Amino acid sequence: MSIHEVAHGLVSYWMGDPTAKLEGRLSLNPFKHIDWAGLVCLLFFGFGWAKPVPIDSRYYKDAKTGIIWTSFAGPVANFLLSFICVFLFYALYKFAPQFIFTAAGNFISSVLSYTGLISTGFGIFNLIPIPPLDGSKVVFSFLPDDKYYKFIEGAPWMNFLFIALIFTGVLNSPLGMLRAQMISFFEMVAKMILGF
Numbered sequence: 001m002s003i004h005e006v007a008h009g010l011v012s013y014w015m016g017d018p019t020a021k022l023e024g025r026l027s028l029n030p031f032k033h034i035d036w037a038g039l040v041c042l043l044f045f046g047f048g049w050a051k052p053v054p055i056d057s058r059y060y061k062d063a064k065t066g067i068i069w070t071s072f073a074g075p076v077a078n079f080l081l082s083f084i085c086v087f088l089f090y091a092l093y094k095f096a097p098q099f100i101f102t103a104a105g106n107f108i109s110s111v112l113s114y115t116g117l118i119s120t121g122f123g124i125f126n127l128i129p130i131p132p133l134d135g136s137k138v139v140f141s142f143l144p145d146d147k148y149y150k151f152i153e154g155a156p157w158m159n160f161l162f163i164a165l166i167f168t169g170v171l172n173s174p175l176g177m178l179r180a181q182m183i184s185f186f187e188m189v190a191k192m193i194l195g196f
Contacts, residue, residue, distance in 0.1 A: 001050040004122065005033045007077030009053040012070045017059035025053045047166060052132075064141040064148075071137040078123030079182070085116035086186040087193070094194050116186070121179045128171070130162045 006028055009020030020026055025033070035051040042048025060066030089112040092100055099105040129135040136158075140151045151158075165171050 001122070002028050002030045002033050003077050003081050003119075004074040004126070005050050005053045007073040008055065008070055011073035012053070012055040012059075012066070015060050015066045015069065017056050017066075019056045019059075020053045023054055068138050068141045071134040071141075074134055075123035075126045078119045078126070082116045082119040082123070082183070083186045083189070085112040085119065086183065087190040088112050089116070090187070090190045090194055090196065094196065116183065117179065120182050120186075121175065124175055124178050124182065128165075130165070131158045132162070 006026060009025050012019070013021050013026065033050045033053075035049055038049035038051075040048075055067075055070055057063040057066055089109055092105065092109060092112075096105070100109050126133050127135040127138075129139040136151075140148050143151065
């Protein structure tokens with residue numbers, strides 16, 4: 001989650017918005033990004049959230065384009081982290097196969113595996129085009145201005161739709177399939193690079 005939030009803030013900063021930097025949010029320190037209610041929900045219900053990085057689109061040359069890039073940054077950072085984890089897992093398997101069967105090696109390979117899975121799932125989940133997720137900001141930005149602002153104003157009722165989808169579990173199966181396909185793709189690329 002820290003990497004996800006820092007990516008939002010960093011891209012916004014590159015596009016001229018100093019807000020995240022001024023508030024000390026361009027940091028990988030998880031305590032800078034913790035939303036305590038989100039953390040409690042994560043621990044007890046398996047679903048949580050971080051404190052969103054503040055951005056100010058008034059600093060962008062083109063507000064809608066800036067929002068698209070800034071919104072995409074979080075999920076892309078998650079996918080990149082996931083690929084790095086998959087790559088390191090297979091690099092260990094290729095170059096230090098005996099190490100994997102030690103206690104330390106088993107721990108490291110497990111951390112890489114779970115981080116890759118969770119990060120991919122988090123990235124995919126955030127691309128769902130329902131507020132408050134990043135996917136909604138991307139999709140809404142392509143709408144004409146009148147419809148764009150209408151959707152933004154309607155976001156509170158759409159939050160109920162979001163909550164309903166989470167608690168009914170309707171999205172679990174399609175999101176799980178997408179995650180599995182993406183991990184398989186990362187594995188294929190990692191193996192190709194490492195010469196498996």
